[in-house]
Amino acid sequence: MPDQPPYLRIADVLRERIANGEWVPGDRLPSRADLGQEYGVGDNVIRRAQELLISLGTLEGRAGSGTYVAEPRKRLRIVRSIFREQAGGSPFAADMAALGKRGTWESRTDAKIPAPVEIAARLGIAEGELCVRTAYEFLADGKPVQLSTSWEPYALTGGTLVVLPEGGPHGGIGVVRRMAEIGITITRAVEQPSPRTVTAEEAGLLGVQKGTLVTHIVRTYYAEDGRPVETADIVVPAGLCEIVYEVPVNS
Incomplete structure (x- = not known):
């Protein structure tokens, strides 16, 4: 089977850290540069992982401020x-x-x-x-x-x-x-x-x-x-x- 794309792997890791309570709703995530350095990937990989989680409602982006854990919402x-x-x-x-x-x-x-x-x-x-x-x-x-x-x-x-x-x-x-x-x-x-x-x-x-x-x-x-x-x-x-x-x- 083909390897999982890096951004999907990072998205899974970020989602797991949120599920484990390391970051809670309202918390600001580390910068893309810091996350990239932590996981040994480029800024583009972190961006795509965050965009995926934003589209799923797990994260939310705030212009000029960063990326935050979104408040849970009922669909x-x-x-x-x-x-x-x-x-x-x-x-x-x-x-x-x-x-x-x-x-x-x-x-x-x-x-x-x-x-x-x-x-x-x-x-x-x-x-x-x-x-x-x-x-x-x-x-x-x-x-x-x-x-x-x-x-x-x-x-x-x-x-x-x-x-x-x-x-x-x-x-x-x-x-x-x-x-x-x-x-x-x-x-x-x-x-x-x-x-x-x-x-x-x-x-x-x-x-x-x-x-x-x-x-x-x-x-x-x-x-x-x-x-x-x-x-x-x-x-x-x-x-x-x-x-x-x-x-x-x-x-």
Whole structure:
């Protein structure tokens, strides 16, 4: 088996020292130079190890001050289930209410946006075909905890009362119920989660540091005839939220 990269080895050592109580929440770690000398590695190795632990919520960086042991925090529980949306209301708001928090969201919709090649493939349309794109920022007690960018074919909803996901008489009720208003029955959702680090834009919107780990979920809704009617990229910071999938079991 290949040797473990040096920065992962250092991250494990730092994490163990914190777990053993050598450093407690609020403590400032030694400088990168001092840690590098202690472990016989370069500054870049220490930096990468610290960035990893920051992305996991173990450490926190303070501009101009150094790196500190972060205060333990309980991750928010986010439940993924198409059946929760069919029940009505906002699943996100319900999840936050269960945690004693107020779940809200902000959105921006742009109509008639040409579909990029990847989005077109996911929606089964031609590249450049017009779509309605909506960017969401989900908030818990006013703090951002999740991002989502949704795409719907304009040919599907254009000229109807549901063309704007968050506007009109059916705004804000969710994809499943909106599509039902124009006679489209959504029967399944496919989600593909994968880990990655935030982009610079996502870090700014979420208020997290560069290198923070997120779960990137590619979700697509399908109608009963098998055609995709909406696809979205959902970004959830791993250190802030835990994702739980609710799967119904037929008796």
